[in-house]
Amino acid sequence: MTELPKDFSDFPNVAGFPPVQPSVPERVIGERRKYRTIWISDVHLGTKGCNAALLIDFLDHTDSETMYLVGDIIDGWRLKKKVYWPAEHNDIVWRILKRARRGTRIVYIPGNHDEMVRPFSGMNFGGVEIARAAFHDTADGRRLMVLHGDEFDTIMLAHRWLAFVGDALYHMMMKLNGWVASVRKLFGLPYWSISKAAKHKVKNAVEFISKYEEVVARAAGERGVDGVVCGHIHTAEIREFSHEGKIVSYYNDGDWVEGCNALVEHFDGTMELLHWPEEVAARQVPAAGRELAAA
Ligand SMILES: [Mn+2]
Numbered sequence: 585m586t587e588l589p590k591d592f593s594d595f596p597n598v599a600g601f602p603p604v605q606p607s608v609p610e611r612v613i614g615e616r617r618k619y620r621t622i623w624i625s626d627v628h629l630g631t632k633g634c635n636a637a638l639l640i641d642f643l644d645h646t647d648s649e650t651m652y653l654v655g656d657i658i659d660g661w662r663l664k665k666k667v668y669w670p671a672e673h674n675d676i677v678w679r680i681l682k683r684a685r686r687g688t689r690i691v692y693i694p695g696n697h698d699e700m701v702r703p704f705s706g707m708n709f710g711g712v713e714i715a716r717a718a719f720h721d722t723a724d725g726r727r728l729m730v731l732h733g734d735e736f737d738t739i740m741l742a743h744r745w746l747a748f749v750g751d752a753l754y755h756m757m758m759k760l761n762g763w764v765a766s767v768r769k770l771f772g773l774p775y776w777s778i779s780k781a782a783k784h785k786v787k788n789a790v791e792f793i794s795k796y797e798e799v800v801a802r803a804a805g806e807r808g809v810d811g812v813v814c815g816h817i818h819t820a821e822i823r824e825f826s827h828e829g830k831i832v833s834y835y836n837d838g839d840w841v842e843g844c845n846a847l848v849e850h851f852d853g854t855m856e857l858l859h860w861p862e863e864v865a866a867r868q869v870p871a872a873g874r875e876l877a878a879a
Contacts, residue, residue, distance in 0.1 A: 728813050
């Protein structure tokens with residue numbers, strides 16, 4: 585058995601958990617954009633991939649009556665291997681706990697990367713309710729099932745990683761393709777296209793996402809609800825399916841690694857996907873315009 589460390593001075597951010605004060609002070613914004621409900625997932629705190637700065641910005645600009653954390657908030661898989669916990673990650677936890685204190689109902693539905701939290705379902709930590717799944721009733725009277733979405737991996741039986749093949753990798757393969765082709769030609773080998781193979785994989789990824797959405801929506805339809813909110817595949821989307829003549833809405837709140845999306849419900853029950861990098865960019869354009877005008 586490994587010996588427990590005497591103190592956690594090597595990991596000041598871990599020792600300071602739960603955080604008393606954030607390292608990035610909470611910005612006082614005159615009027616926060618208020619929503620009835622906010623859903624976020626796939627934050628992956630504890631990894632370098634987490635876009636903490638954008639999420640802090642999002643949390644400082646918005647508010648809601650209810651907030652769902654739809655899984656993979658903390659990446660326990662990575663933390664088990666190596667402790668990576670910058671101060672900004674504490675700041676996110678601090679802001680979520682502060683929201684709960686201010687009166688926002690917070691429901692945390694753990695995903696597969698934070699499955700170590702799942703045994704605590706039914707419990708409440710500092711105003712954060714832990715649940716395995718939830719039902720949400722919208723303002724326009726629809727019932728939505730809320731879950732992380734890894735529950736469908738076993739049904740999908742597909743190569744999950746394909747869903748995460750990025751454009752950069754694809755373009756790199758396209759470049760590599762030219763090299764491989766000329767080397768093969770040099771050795772008198774027949775032409776074989778890496779990019780064609782890669783394209784096939786990317787096409788599979790697109791098909792995988794589409795199929796996943798269909799499978800999740802069907803499961804919701806079978807349970808008799810009007811829609812489903814999930815995360816997991818890091819692909820934000822609003823889609824409508826039909827199940828036995830009834831409309832089933834599929835909502836995916838995306839992630840805070842690449843897309844940086846949130847799903848929100850307005851007070852009339854209208855649902856919207858927010859793309860936070862675009863919101864920040866739109867905010868900066870008029871500011872730059874003012875500077876130009878002043879110059
Ligand atoms: Mn997941």
